[in-house]
Structures are given as C-alpha cells and as structure tokens.
Amino acid sequence: MSTITGATAPVQMQAAVVEAFGEKLVFKDFDVPTPGPNQILIKTEACGVCHTDVHAAKGDWPAKPALPFIPGHEAIGIVVAMGESVTSVKMGERVGVPWLYSACGHCEYCLSAWETVCPEAQFSGYTHNGGFASHIIANPDYVAHIPAGLHPTEAAPLICAGVTTYKGIKETKARPGQWVVISGCGGLGHLGIQYAKAMGLKVCAVDIDNTKLAHAKRLGADFIVNAKEVDPVKTVKAATGGGAHGVLITAPSLPAFNQGIGMTRKRGTCVLVGLPPGEFPTPLFDVVSNCISIVGSFVGTRQDLAECLAFAADGKVKADIELQPLSAINEVLARLEAGDVPSRVVIEFP
Numbered sequence: 001m002s003t004i005t006g007a008t009a010p011v012q013m014q015a016a017v018v019e020a021f022g023e024k025l026v027f028k029d030f031d032v033p034t035p036g037p038n039q040i041l042i043k044t045e046a047c048g049v050c051h052t053d054v055h056a057a058k059g060d061w062p063a064k065p066a067l068p069f070i071p072g073h074e075a076i077g078i079v080v081a082m083g084e085s086v087t088s089v090k091m092g093e094r095v096g097v098p099w100l101y102s103a104c105g106h107c108e109y110c111l112s113a114w115e116t117v118c119p120e121a122q123f124s125g126y127t128h129n130g131g132f133a134s135h136i137i138a139n140p141d142y143v144a145h146i147p148a149g150l151h152p153t154e155a156a157p158l159i160c161a162g163v164t165t166y167k168g169i170k171e172t173k174a175r176p177g178q179w180v181v182i183s184g185c186g187g188l189g190h191l192g193i194q195y196a197k198a199m200g201l202k203v204c205a206v207d208i209d210n211t212k213l214a215h216a217k218r219l220g221a222d223f224i225v226n227a228k229e230v231d232p233v234k235t236v237k238a239a240t241g242g243g244a245h246g247v248l249i250t251a252p253s254l255p256a257f258n259q260g261i262g263m264t265r266k267r268g269t270c271v272l273v274g275l276p277p278g279e280f281p282t283p284l285f286d287v288v289s290n291c292i293s294i295v296g297s298f299v300g301t302r303q304d305l306a307e308c309l310a311f312a313a314d315g316k317v318k319a320d321i322e323l324q325p326l327s328a329i330n331e332v333l334a335r336l337e338a339g340d341v342p343s344r345v346v347i348e349f350p
Helices: 051-058 152-159 161-172 189-198 210-218 232-240 254-263 284-289 302-313 326-337
Strands: 012-017 026-031 040-049 075-082 094-097 100-102 135-138 179-183 202-207 223-226 244-249 264-272 293-296 321-324 344-348
Touching (some): 012 326, 040 094, 040 326, 051 326, 075 135, 075 152, 094 135, 094 152, 152 161, 152 344, 161 179, 161 189, 161 264, 161 302, 179 189, 179 254, 189 202, 189 210, 189 302, 202 210, 202 232, 210 223, 223 232, 232 254, 244 254, 254 264, 254 284, 321 326, 326 344
Parallel strands (some): 179 244, 202 223, 264 293, 321 344
Antiparallel strands (some): 012 026, 040 075, 040 135, 040 344, 075 094
16 A cells, blocks of 8 residues: 555645537546556646647547546646655645646666657656646656745746757857847747847747737847748848758747758758648758758757756746636636737646
8 A cells, every 4th residue: 555645635626627529628527646656746836738738639649539528737836745756856846737747767768868758658647637627647757846936826837838948059060159030030030039048049930920020129139030021041041141040939830940951051950849740842952952950859958948947046947927717717718719819828726
C-alpha cells in the first residue's frame, strides 16, 4: 500500500471535460484523486490556454486522446499531496505541469536529453488529465520548478508557449548580433521576440496585423514587416543583408511557411513550430542550392524549461495575459479557434 504525504479526506474538484470531440467541454465534479507511487497532487492556481487545447478538444490529430479527458498543459499550482518514493519535489512547492507529462528515461532520446521525442512520451491534457481542473495528478520528475517571485498566472504561458519559442530560437543556432525572423507575433511570437532580444539577437517581426506589429516594436523588435502590405521575402532580405540567419515560424499558416524559407539566409536555419493543416510544399531548389536547414522543434526539454523560466524570473520576458475563470473555457477556446486572442489567456483558479 502506498504512503501518502499531505493527503486529506476526499473532497470534490471541478473540471472541464471533453466528452465528445468537437463538442463543448462539460463541467463536472469529481473526487480529488489520490496520488500513487511517484505521483504528486497539485492544487491548481492557474492554467494557460493553448491552441493545442483546441486541437485536442476537436480530435484534430491522428493520435487522438482517449475520451473522456481533461485538457490543459500550462498548469501552475502547489504540491498538496505526494505518493510513495517522491524525492524530487517538496510539499508546498510551486510547480508547473507542462505538455511533457513523462518519458521512459532510458531510450536513446532520453539518454541524450531529448526526452520530448521519446517514443513512450506521455502528454498532459492529452494522454493524461490536465490543468482545466482544480486539482491535477502529475509526475514529479517532469514538472517545472517555478522560481520564487514569478506569479503563477505569469508563469503559466511560459511552460508551453515560452519554452516552445525559446527552444525554437536555440534551434536556429543564431549567435548574438545576428538576425532572426519571428513570423507570427501573437501568443507565441510575442514571447519569441522577447527571448530573442534577451539572447542578444536582432529581431525582424513579421505578421499581417499592424496592431501586433506595433506591439512587437514595443517589445524590442528591430524591424517589422506586414506581409500583406509588402513582399515579406524581398523586404526581409533587404533589411538583413541577404536574409535572416534564423527564422522561427510560429504562425499556423502555410503561406508563412513558404515565406519563411525565402526569408532564410544562405546556410541559415528555418525552424517550424506552428502546425497549420495541410502539407508543406517545400521549395526544394532554393533549399538545396542555398544550403538551408529546415528544422522541426517540439516544445522543449526540462533543461530548456528551466532556462526559459529563469529569463522571466530575471524580468527579461513577460507574457501578455488575459485572465478568465474556468467557467469561460468554451468561449476562450472558440475565440482561439477564430483567431480572436491577441496574446495568451490564463484560467485563474480561486
């Protein structure tokens, strides 16, 4: 029998549940779960809402979650109970429950610190119940340790959107003083601009929304381009002296992917993190003749997560957030699907 530290008598928790793909989430009450061996129970303080939650709730991707399930993979909260054998967190510690719920720990990818592509990886809010709930069960070895002084609502978007853009910029291999393009200046891109500047890079922000571009300029972008008003490839090449050393495409748009290749400097790297529907028609002649690298980047490792949170704790990166209650989750998801969320929405729990 497991030994539970900090557990109290069973109480009820509320959660927003996907019971059928493409339908609104249903609000339900459950008994608060008891953590098993090497599990922790977290009382949720905040949970960011990500476009991936829309895809999960609609069952858009080939590997679908098992119904019913609770989405949410940007959750921050306090450890209130621990199962047997837990040593990596402490009672009362503030932690984050990111997209990567767990990995096997012994495959070639885990052993080389690429646990995000482990064949046995499990995912919060997808293969395990996530953060659209007042309590969450998590694996203590894969939670984020939230730095002191970083408010839970500020930390929430960083454990997915933040680490995704930070890792993507790292994957461009751009060095301080070189140019990066951040294509798409919304929920991910506005964080990418801040990380790139904190890393000493010159930033060209590309979008089709002048309001977002004005915000990008305020965040430190050195050059902005409206891809609807000018030819973005020609404009970026002229501004950067031949193209950017690195391009990070956050926009879920196939035209943005095509433009991204064109904006990339010879021997540069174009990193893809957005996931638009459809197939990506790669301009093979340009890629081969210009020795361009095209790299897919999938969230980030635990080390990447610690690094991206450290930038925020130092005051160098801050997510623009809109706070909403859990009761508004269906409206928030509808707005996300319609492109009506300028930055990041965070569900705040009382």
